[in-house]
Amino acid sequence: DIQMTQSPSSLSASVGDRVTITCRASQSISTYLNWYQQKPGKAPNLLIFAASSLQSGVPLRFSGSGSGTDFTLTISSLQPEDFATYYCQQSYNTPPTFGQGTKVEIK
């Protein structure tokens, strides 16, 4: 299985901050990388697919970049509704696998 490792596991930030979350794959996955946001008690919600494509309806403050093994999710200006847990997921190979998650908390 391809292992996905996110860092940090958690972070504290303030409204308006620029936030960056990284995801590293255990082998090259080209750009077969997706990002999801999950709020407590809710299903995950797709933010970014194909490493950098913004899902319809997702605010422009979210962006993704990277290829190969190293990827980044950036929130340009953190909003109150962005406090949540974020997961990366590779779709390069089966089984599809997720990172362990990054919890973004209010400072």
Place this chain on the structure above:
Amino acid sequence: QVQLQESGPGLVKPSQTLSLTCTVSGGSISSDNSFWSWVRQPPGRGLEWIGYIYSTGSTYHNPSLKRRDTISVDTSKNQFSLELRSVTAADTAVYYCARYYFDSSGYYYVDYWGQGTLVTVSS
């Protein structure tokens, strides 16, 4: 707008079989480019893919489940189902059904999720 809804018992005894059904509305389960999936999340933990099925009946199973799972589809009811045999406490989780979509560029992603259902394995 595709919607998915899980249904099934919330409590299963150890060694028994967990059975869940996902009803798809707002779209056909026979649509191209859709792999109908089961994903689970133990309390306070991360996400694990269980497997998926195409409308033709072709399936993928995550080897981590050691083939304890069966995924089936009923196109006449626009539903797909999961059975997980010989459950233990480690199978306690929120179970999500989801659509794993593959686009014209060959990328795969989950664009629709059910709300999730908590299944507890306990005597």
